[in-house]
Amino acid sequence: MDGISRDCRVLVALLLPDTPAAEALRQALVSCAALERRGPMLQFEHCASLEATLALASRSGELQAVVVDSDAVSASREALAALRMRRPELDLFLMTGGAPGEDCPGRVALLDRRELRPEHLCRQLRNALGRRARTPFADTLKDYVYSARDAWHTPGHSGGDSLRDSPWVSDFYQFMGEHIFNTDLSVSVQSLDSLLEPHSVIHEAQVLAAEAFGARHSFFLTNGTSTANKVILQQLVGNGGKVIVDQACHKSIHHAVVLFGAQPVYLAASVNPRYGFYGPVPRQRISAALAAHPDARLLVLTSCTYDGFRYDLKPIIAEAHAAGVKVLVDEAWYAHGAFHPELRPTALECGADYVSQSTHKMLSAFSQASMIHVGDPDFDEHRFRENLNMHMSTSPQYAMIASLDVARKQMSLEGFSLLQRAFDLARRLREGIQRSGVFRVLELGDMLPAEILDDGIRLDPCKVSVDVSGSGLGAREIQLRLFNEAGIQVEKTTHNTLSLLVTPGTTESKLLRLLQAFGRLAADAPGPAGRPRAEEGPPPLPPLSAVVMPPREAYFGASSLLPLGDARQGPNPALEQAIAADQIVPYPPGIPVLVPGQRITREILGFLHALQHSRRGVEIHGLVQQGHNAPALRVVAPAADSAIPTSKEKA
């Protein structure tokens, strides 16, 4: 059976009535499965009740399908809905006495028990599984490579032929491997469909993705979620519409605001200055903005954030919809969310109209491989395709598209067990770090800024933040020592925390080595009374200030360049109260501390100056270098600036 090896274990739950006929059916299914020589062996488990079936769904990653006999449950519709809620990816079958009009949730196959043939049911089960196991694009790409065609088309390396025998660059070919080259093909290969106008294998792969992620439509992107966000903003506010947006959102949203001349209503994010996290926007602030801006077209939120904060999205989205506002949720860090009940509901399940996801961040896709999922009932597909095509390269990387197809297949078939394992690793990581007695894993209560304590915010267990202040070492020093002494690269640091990402690719060995390294660091740490090193890392985050001028005007209007530092090596006072003309983004985490049109406060200036001086591992995008280590900021030219009221003046 294509796409499923004989080694895959596949469990089917049978929720049948306690009757001799049902037992006979179970035995017949076992015999039929044993006789089948193709594909994986189906195994059947009898479940005496819906509760037992749900319990099995909560513990077994091998469970792939459930057959429910309507005689075994009092309300089959509710039973199926409960199973769907628990594990949306499962193949569901409902067996009835043929009663017409049996109303059941989508994607449930109906069976008439009076004419049920066990061998046919086995085939149906395999067929449903086979559908999820298909990777239409990845398979076609593989087939094309194995069909060994001659290339008279781009790219110029021609399947690697230009490098393979070169005395100068064949080492690169050998290192990368042949398939990175022979899967890198031109859009002229028609059997590989067109990413810009999908009608065959890419279209099929996107339909399967929409089913797996719970969207009306899904679209693949080879330019990351940075592009996904721009496409969605262009769709909704492309001709200067009003958008309510978390000011601590990813820089791509701010770029879109400038590109499309959108009118942003910025929502101040909560800040946890102690640990250097921007948190979610307080619920009440979102409600107030929705009420104050009835002409807004779009609300943009990030969930979960880089640090793992998830909004309680359902009431927020309902409120936005009631106000006639569409909702984009940036799930760059949450592509795994649909595949485990602990992580759900996803933004789509909460009613989001658009979701952007970096499939590559948390799942097994290549970097830059992202998806847009659409839930909008008013979706204008023609316009969307046009908007998408304005941002996409006409030469997409096929390996990336194939990796999206494969990442979807993997999560649909083994996402639940991979995430169970990831949660277990994350739990043991947390416990192991706590045991060091020196380093402390931050729990939600430690991390949440006070103003959002009652907003129903949750934490993605795959994002682990570690407070290092008890060690007397700076986070940056620990980051370097983990790298240099133990070969471990962490995700990011703040001045006193490290962030670790647990993904389906995290292994027991990596966990062992990390805990061993933390143990060694703890053993020779000076402790809080020792040498304080907090100043060695990035400085604490400043509160974000008001945006007092339309970002597009600030970006494209007259500007001047002012040095970040003054003659005495301090922050340049001339910058204080100036208006930024560029976006200034420390990376990571990629959240701008200044966007065009934003007032530069003393705190932000001090932060940038300190960050520039620490310069350890953090890039600051948007500064202009005027010679060696002489950064400057582009600010709105004073004449233009003086005409602009401050936010206080406006109020």
Ligand SMILES: Cc1ncc(COP(=O)(O)O)c(C=O)c1O
């Ligand atoms: C919240 C958020 N959105 C979007 C992006 C951009 O994603 P990509 O790297 O896929 O372009 C990032 C990247 O870090 C991010 O953190």
